[in-house]
Amino acid sequence: MIVTFIIAAASSFVYTQSAAPREEKLLNGLKLLMFDAPNGDKVTLKVRIHAGSAFDPQGKEGLMRLLASNVFPNPEAKEYFADKLGGSLDVESNYDYIQISASSKPENLVAMIETVAGAIVNMESDKEVTAKLKESQLKRIAELGADPSYVADKAAAARLLGTFPYGRPGDGTAASINKIDFADLLDAKHRFFTADNASVAIAGNFDQALAFKAVRRYFGAWLKADKLVPSTFRQPDDPPTSVQMIDFPVADKSEVRFITRGTSRSSNDFAAYEIAAKIVENRLRSAGQASVSVESAEHTLPGIFVIRFSGAKAESNDAVTKALRSALTDAEFQSAKQTVVAELNKEELSDRWLDADTFRTEQPAKFYSRAANTSLADVQNVMSRLQKQPTASVVLSGAKASN
Numbered sequence: 103m104i105v106t107f108i109i110a111a112a113s114s115f116v117y118t119q120s121a122a123p124r125e126e127k128l129l130n131g132l133k134l135l136m137f138d139a140p141n142g143d144k145v146t147l148k149v150r151i152h153a154g155s156a157f158d159p160q161g162k163e164g165l166m167r168l169l170a171s172n173v174f175p176n177p178e179a180k181e182y183f184a185d186k187l188g189g190s191l192d193v194e195s196n197y198d199y200i201q202i203s204a205s206s207k208p209e210n211l212v213a214m215i216e217t218v219a220g221a222i223v224n225m226e227s228d229k230e231v232t233a234k235l236k237e238s239q240l241k242r243i244a245e246l247g248a249d250p251s252y253v254a255d256k257a258a259a260a261r262l263l264g265t266f267p268y269g270r271p272g273d274g275t276a277a278s279i280n281k282i283d284f285a286d287l288l289d290a291k292h293r294f295f296t297a298d299n300a301s302v303a304i305a306g307n308f309d310q311a312l313a314f315k316a317v318r319r320y321f322g323a324w325l326k327a328d329k330l331v332p333s334t335f336r337q338p339d340d341p342p343t344s345v346q347m348i349d350f351p352v353a354d355k356s357e358v359r360f361i362t363r364g365t366s367r368s369s370n371d372f373a374a375y376e377i378a379a380k381i382v383e384n385r386l387r388s389a390g391q392a393s394v395s396v397e398s399a400e401h402t403l404p405g406i407f408v409i410r411f412s413g414a415k416a417e418s419n420d421a422v423t424k425a426l427r428s429a430l431t432d433a434e435f436q437s438a439k440q441t442v443v444a445e446l447n448k449e450e451l452s453d454r455w456l457d458a459d460t461f462r463t464e465q466p467a468k469f470y471s472r473a474a475n476t477s478l479a480d481v482q483n484v485m486s487r488l489q490k491q492p493t494a495s496v497v498l499s500g501a502k503a504s505n
Contacts, residue, residue, distance in 0.1 A: 121451055123303070126314055130326050131298030134317055135455055137305030144189055144205045145306030147214055149222060150456045151200040152301070153294040155272030156335075156402065160265055162282050164239060164274020169290050170195035171235050173202055173221050187214055197272055198402050199460050200294075211308050212316045219320035225291060232284035239279050246273060250350050251412060254357035254498045259406065261346050261494040262361045266338040268405055297324040301459045303452040335403065341494035348498040355500030358411040358418050362493045367400040367461035373442065373473035374480040375400070375407065378488065380438035381481070382409065385425040391418065402461055407488060419495070426489050435478045443473045 123135040155166045170193050174180075183191040189205035202222065206214040246252045256271050263269025274282075302321070304313050365375045375398040383396035386409070393412040399405040411418050447470075454466035463469045 123305075123452075123455060124310060126317075128297065128318060128322060130322065130324055131296075132317075132321055132324060133301045133459065134314065135301065135303045135452070136310045136313060137303070137452060138310070139306050142306040143207075145208050145211050145214070145304065145308045146189075146203065146205045146452070147218060148204075148303045148452055148456065149202045149218060150301050150303075150460065151295055152198075152299050152460045154196050154198045154200060155270075156197045156267035157290075157294065158267070158270065158272070158274075159286075160270070161278060162274075162286060163270045163272070163278040164243075165282055165286055165290055166200065166294075167195050167273055168232075168235050168239060168279075168282060169287055169294075170200045171238070172227055172231065172287055172291075173200075173225055175231050175235060179221075182217070183214075186210075187217075189214065195272070197268055199456075201456070208307050211304075211313060215304075215313070215316045216320050219317075219324075222295065223321065223324045225295065227284045227287040227291070229284050232282075232287060236279050236282065239274065240276055243273055243276055243279065248352070250352065250355040250357050250498055250500065251410070253348065253350065254359050254496055255408075255410070257346060257348055257498070258359035258361040258408065258494060258496040261496055262341045262363070262406065263338045267335055267403070268399075268401060269338065293327070296327040297321065298326045300324075301456055303456055305452050340492040343492075345495040345497055348496060350498050350500040352500045355498070356413050357496075357498040359496040360409040360419070360422050360493055361496075362407050362488060362491045364398050364405040364407040365400055366402065366404045367457070368402075368463045369400075369404075370472070371480060371484055372400055373446075373476040374484045376442045376446075376473070377435070377438045377476060377481050378484045379407065380441055381430070381434055381485075382422075382425045384434060384438060385428065386421055389421055389425070391421055400461075426485060430478060430482050430485060432478060435481060438481075439473070439476060446470055446473055 121137065123137045126134040126136070128134065153166070155163070158165045173193055174191065180191045183189050183204060183206065187204075187206035187210040189207065189210070190203075192203045194201045194203065202218055204214055204218050260269045302317060304317075365371055379396045379398040383394060386394040386396070391411065395410045396408070397410070398407050409422055451466065454470070457463065458465055458469065
């Protein structure tokens with residue numbers, strides 16, 4: 103596993119695609135990337151742990167989400183970063199990683215590094231804190247369960263992938279959260295929150311020598327892993343061919359999902375899948391399906407390709423078949439490719455370098471050149487593959503409104 107540490111400039115600085123960071127590595131394996139942004143008025147620190155909800159134990163889904171919340175378990179932490187350091191604090195958790203993103207005024211750089219490092223390196227859990235985190239997560243799950251789009255998404259992923267990591271809910275369920283105790287959080291922390299499974303990125307207008315000294319001082323005690331965590335999972339069986347019908351308690355709500363296997367972030371056809379998703383979406387909207395969205399969700403392992411309809415009827419199946427099988431024109435290919443490339447170029451450079459560690463891809467300049475070099479034939483091959491693969495279908499219908 104790899105850990106990357108990135109400190110990046112705030113939004114007032116625009117990265118250039120060719121910019122490369124100063125790269126250092128601590129004795130404990132922690133990787134540090136420093137980006138110079140002399141015009142930035144803030145310094146941003148990102149610490150990424152290269153393990154996410156994909157590593158949740160079966161039956162205890164939501165564990166890694168709770169672990170992420172345990173880094174800064176008290177809401178006062180965000181107030182401290184805003185009021186005392188002149189910046190912000192955010193913790194993100196998904197299937198692939200956990201990331202702590204903080205910012206401060208340049209003069210508060212060392213205090214920011216010390217605070218974030220202390221929360222990570224010295225993170226502990228006890229019964230009282232765990233109980234509060236679980237209560238908060240159970241509340242979030244209840245709120246998500248009232249969202250028909252979320253319910254349909256999770257049902258479709260489970261239908262396609264079963265117990266494969268991306269088929270299980272990263273937020274967990276009420277049953278799985280209730281099974282988790284503070285010992286589970288401590289075990290996950292020892293397995294995944296290790297210096298050699300993280301990366302740090304710092305960017306902005308700051309003294310790099312001072313930052314490197316502070317990182318060595320405050321992150322130097324962070325332990326390495328004593329063993330590697332296997333990252334292989336049993337591949338899912340083909341999904342059932344029948345449509346799964348889901349009753350939803352809220353009147354007149356309707357969601358339809360068509361979902362099939364996608365690709366990984368590191369695959370050579372990553373960009374082709376993104377472009378194919380945009381083409382299918384454009385075709386369906388042109389056919390009058392205004393409430394449709396199409397996504398290629400890539401992860402460390404092959405993810406999903408999902409077509410979503412809201413307020414749609416089950417006969418959307420015919421529209422999907424036509425959208426996938428129609429001959430690909432150069433005009434629609436060029437339009438979709440331009441959109442995908444533009445969206446990729448919006449990603450912050452620090453995130454690109456962190457992604458390279460998380461998803462084990464080439465350095466950003468080479469990786470993102472794939473999109474620009476993707477051909478019509480590449481996308482047509484992906485479209486043909488999508489047509490032939492097993493697809494899972496889910497239809498969610500709300501109760502009819504009473505007269």
